[in-house]
Amino acid sequence: MTRSLAECGIAAGALWLGLLVSAGAAETNDYPTSARAEYVFGCMAVNGQTRESLEHCSCSVDVLASILPYDKYVQAETILSMRQGVGQQAATFKSVKMFDDIVANLRRAQAEAEIRCFR
Numbered sequence: 001m002t003r004s005l006a007e008c009g010i011a012a013g014a015l016w017l018g019l020l021v022s023a024g025a026a027e028t029n030d031y032p033t034s035a036r037a038e039y040v041f042g043c044m045a046v047n048g049q050t051r052e053s054l055e056h057c058s059c060s061v062d063v064l065a066s067i068l069p070y071d072k073y074v075q076a077e078t079i080l081s082m083r084q085g086v087g088q089q090a091a092t093f094k095s096v097k098m099f100d101d102i103v104a105n106l107r108r109a110q111a112e113a114e115i116r117c118f119r
Contacts, residue, residue, distance in 0.1 A: 030070040036061050047118075059117035060110075067109040076106035 043057035044050075064073070079102055082093040093099055 031061070031065045031073070032070070035070065035073075036065070039064070056117050060113040063113035063116050064109050067112060068105060072102065072105060076102050079103055080106075 039061045040054070040057045043060055044053045047053040047057060068076075079093055079099045083090060085093075
């Protein structure tokens with residue numbers, strides 16, 4: 001059975017669309033399960049250990065992951081962790097403008113997650 005040129009074009013287009021959709025899904029779900037769980041546990045510790053806080057915190061990490069790629073999340077969390085230290089190394093992490101921008105992106109994503117999930 002031979003296919004017409006139009007049928008091949010339609011099949012190729014459908015395949016291409018499927019690849020784009022799955023690539024987009026992978027980009028929005030690049031946070032490992034352990035990172036998501038750690039975020040939810042921390043969020044629940046702050047917001048109460050209730051079923052409602054579980055729902056809000058789970059929503060929050062999903063929104064965060066849809067806005068901020070995992071590598072950017074790790075960078076921001078690392079900077080925040082290093083800023084808690086003392087000495088020259090901590091001072092460096094506190095004084096570099098680029099680090100402020102990375103943390104600000106995390107804070108904006110967290111604010112958006114709070115607006116969407118903690119109504």
